Amino acid sequence: MNLERLERAFGSLVCPSPTELRQAVASLALCPDDIASLVPQPEQLPYGRKILYLTPHVEVVLIHLPARQESIPHNHGDSFGWEWVISGTLTNVVYLPADGEDEVFRAQTTHVSAGDCYYVAPGEIHAIRNNTDGPVLSLNVYTPPLQNSRQYRAVQSPT
Numbered sequence: 479m480n481l482e483r484l485e486r487a488f489g490s491l492v493c494p495s496p497t498e499l500r501q502a503v504a505s506l507a508l509c510p511d512d513i514a515s516l517v518p519q520p521e522q523l524p525y526g527r528k529i530l531y532l533t534p535h536v537e538v539v540l541i542h543l544p545a546r547q548e549s550i551p552h553n554h555g556d557s558f559g560w561e562w563v564i565s566g567t568l569t570n571v572v573y574l575p576a577d578g579e580d581e582v583f584r585a586q587t588t589h590v591s592a593g594d595c596y597y598v599a600p601g602e603i604h605a606i607r608n609n610t611d612g613p614v615l616s617l618n619v620y621t622p623p624l625q626n627s628r629q630y631r632a633v634q635s636p637t
C-alpha cells in the first residue's frame with residue numbers, strides 16, 4: 479500500500495455520497511498483504527488505529543482489533559462511513575439512547591466477514607467487537623473526516 483494508490487482512490491473525492499465512497503474503497507481491491515507492514519498496535523485504546531490518508535473530504539483509517547477486544551460505544555458526529563473488513567470477522571454492535579445522559583443500550587449486532595463492508599450512518603452509535611481468537615483488520619473510511627465523535631456508556635436494555 480502506498481500513498482499513490484490511496485490518492486488514486488480517494489484524492490479526487492469531494493463530498494462523496496455513500497455509494498461513491500464505497501466504490502472508492504472497492505477500487506483499492508485490498509488484500510491482507512497490502513497492509514501487513516502498516517498494522518497499528520493498540521496503545522491507549524483497545525484497538526490499533528492509524529490514519530493512512532486524510533483530505534478535507536475523506537479520512538482513511540486502518541484498524542487492528544485484536545482477539546476478544548471491543549471498542550467503547552461511540553458515534554462519528556456528522557460523518558458517515560464504511561468499515562471494510564480486510565481480514566477476520568468483525569462484529570458491529572449498534573446502540574440506542576437509554577434514559578440517562580450518555581447512556582446507551584445494545585440494540586443490534588451484525589457480523590461482517592473479510593471482503594464485506596458495513597455502513598455507519600451519521601449519528602449512529604456503535605461499537606466494534608472481535609468475538610474471535612484471531613485479529614480483525616479493517617479499513618474505515620469517513621466523510622467528512624471525523625470530528626465531534628462522542629463516547630457513551632453501555633447499560634442494560636430497558637425492559
Ligand SMILES: [Fe+2]
Nearest residue numbers: 552553554604
Ligand atoms: Fe466507529
